[in-house]
Amino acid sequence: MTNEDPNATTAPSAASALFDLRTVIAVLFAVYGVLLTLLGLFGGSEADLQKAGGINLNLWTGVGMLVVAAVFVTWQRLRPTLTEAPPE
Template sequence: MTDENTPTAAPRSAAGSLFDLRTVIAVLFGVYGVILTLLGLFGGSPEQLAKSGGVDINLWTGIGMLVVAAIFVTWQRLRPTITG
């Protein structure tokens, strides 16, 4: 039994979810995260490791950015914007 006064959620448009700010931020973090992770895995030199105290900063920063991108995508999926 439904009440006629209860609002119903409008269907989400594809453009609305594509240009959601969380999606844009997730894509940016994801792209930069992949680049930094690949640089950390394949582009490191002993001189760079010596500068950073033996820590591969590119690798760890890239992994962190990929985690942040995954959090933004999860947030966008669990709490979609209501358009209408």
């Protein structure tokens, strides 16, 4: 007989961490953030800037999405999903 607590939780497995909803959302925000940032840096025209009142919306939206992705990754790293130990 072991002295282990039957209600003990274990660290998340690699698969559960990979498919955590926060990770999926972070990847989506990061992909779209990179695309918008690159479009803002290299794809904007002067007419687009004039329509937006002189603000490069693609650039700032892309940077904002990258920040949100970093927040989700940080949240997932600091508060990982704990799984219950399998019954023996």
